[in-house]
Amino acid sequence: MVDIGPPPECWTRRHLLGLEELSAEEITLILDKAMVFKEAMTAGRKKIPLLTGKTCVNLFFENSTRTRTSFTLAARRLGADTLDFSASTSSLSKGETFIDTAKNLEAMGVDVVVVRHRTPGTPQLLAQNLRCSVINAGDGPHEHPTQGLLDIMTIRERRGSLKGLTVALVGDIAHSRTARSNIWGLKKLGAHVIVCGPSTLVSPRWAEIDVEYSYSLDDILPRVDVLNLLRIQFERQFSRPFPSVREYAHLYTMDAQRLAKTKDDILILAPGPINRGVEVTPEVADGSHSAILEQVTNGVAVRMAVLWLVAGERGKGEGGCVAAGLAPRCSSI
């Protein structure tokens, strides 16, 4: 029997669009619930049917393997039905707008739309136009809240708390939604955030919201507790922001030599998919400081927590899982 405890009053959201708008309490709540789901799964439970009868659709306008798979698994483990919808198989090629597409899906009785899109703000637009729940699975370089949550969950699991930790996000900050979601979540939970990368991809304006910026990975290495190595988003770059991958790798690849300069208990994350040899070398990615695969496991747990919080029905589910007060509503249609 899974006991996820009495849900606090503070969760009132029907959508998860980004971490910027969440309070520290809301983020902590998601992480706490994710831990419960993770423990249940680790204990061998494959199904925790809190969303039986619900339908979640993955509305992906951009390619994704792991995020989509992770959401699908999370929804199925909660007993929901899932449906994949990708732009290439849709009416979008026939000129239908994406809002029409989403409204059509909603009219078929969908409860949760998990959306990924190349354009920032698209989940917000859907949330305004649909009655069901919308979860942002990445909107261009804007936010990717569940990725931010799972990164933070992984750090919290290893370190107990975020308070006072120095976390460096390294790489293509300009085009990274993972960076933005991490920045909001980490700051709210009391961590100090450094963004680090080439000056064409790291804006000094980050300092305006109390995020430290640095162009030198070597300079910051000795004082960071966590390194999150972000992928170079070649597909989002409209002009080449650095002369060559070789030069980038020379300046920013996390390799064994750089690892030697860090604190002994450094924690290394990478949201993936990783370019081995560019952001990180194999001996570091697969080494004892790396939590890369744990992030993937945590991803499913975080997404279960989010799905349950936005779409769970009050009073339904197994004993001890009373969602009263928490509860989300869009019990649609």
Add this chain to the structure above:
Amino acid sequence: MSTLIIKNGRVIDSSQQMDRVTNLLIADGRIAAYDAEPDDECTTIDAAGKIVSPGLIDMHVHLREPGSEEDETIATGTAAALAGGFTSIACMPNTDPPIDSQSIVEFIRGQAAKADNCNVFVVACVSKNREGKELAEIGQLVEAGAVAFTDDGSPINSPELMRRAFEYCLMFDKPVLNHSEIRELTEHGVMHEGLTSLILGLAGMPTAAEDVMASRDIALAEATGGRFHLMHVSTGGSVDAVRRAKRRGVRVTTEVCPHHFTLTDECLRSFDSNFKMNPPLRGKGHVQGCIDGLIDGTIDAIVSDHAPHAKEKKMQELDRAPFGIVGLETSLGLVVTRLIEPGHLDWPAALARMTCNPAQILNLDKGTLRIGADADVTIIDPKVRWTVDPAEFRSKSTNTPFAGWELTGRAEVVIVGGRVKFERKGEEGRGKGEDYCE
């Protein structure tokens, strides 16, 4: 002889430094006399408590016809102009086909005559097919009635073409208007590049894109002696470049849109495409730069850059939605609410930027209430509070960021060539079309 007398209005006409309460007599479509007394024959309009201005001029309007009649037509656009208080508008050439031939100029003038709303002056293309390569047949376009030249919708990118345009237009004494923007710096851009674009992950359009080309155009105007009009200035840097050029005696003028002295890039946090326009909404400092430019006279004109887009086009992802907002029906209210009420400009200074200044830039015999001038008159209620309701727009499109805004000041009566073409009747909530009096 048909006569009309506008009684007891505060007549503000900057073309003759006039600001006094008087009775204005209109006869045979012209301004006939001041301090006149009504007789039995003439129609009387009581303008007590109202402002009587030369008919307002908006020198930057997109009418979309021919080519995009789903967004606007010449008939609907000119009706919107009247409702906004404008007796004359200048329409931009980024139609389909573009206004690069006599026949298109004549078509537009013909449609405007048929619509019989306000005066329409045609701004034609600088380049053939608006392609930015070869000069259009500017001499013939002038003969057809074009009053100025621009490739608006796109910048005149080539410095060589810009130079030739300045030189060639000199012999017709026509200004060259440019949407000054280095496109290589704004490619894929959706909004102003700043902290907000950084946080939202939206591709930015840096101020340098405007500043660099505005400065280039000023240098070319200076070198050729040509007349340069910088369209829709939006950055403090460009305002300052114009200010310094004017001091040196360069023949440069500029204009600003109400949204650029009213809104900032932070509005994009809503991800609402009605805040997407080009030039984009800038930061607070630039908004202040525009206001400062209006106060010290660097900015000559206020224009709406009325850019109607059908709902289905705007209701797309932010990067796909087209740039631009409608503005004819909110322009005056924003000028009163955002410039006059806070004390940035007084009424004569504000109205000069919507009457005699644009007339002068385009060499129009308009924007004045001198005796003998065309009787284009706008009677404004300076005190009325009203709420912007896009459902009441005469424009075919409703893409405004100001829906629901409460504004002060609105045109009550609009007279074109001595004929009352628009009269606002009744209060809020009346249906479309009820305000027409003719």
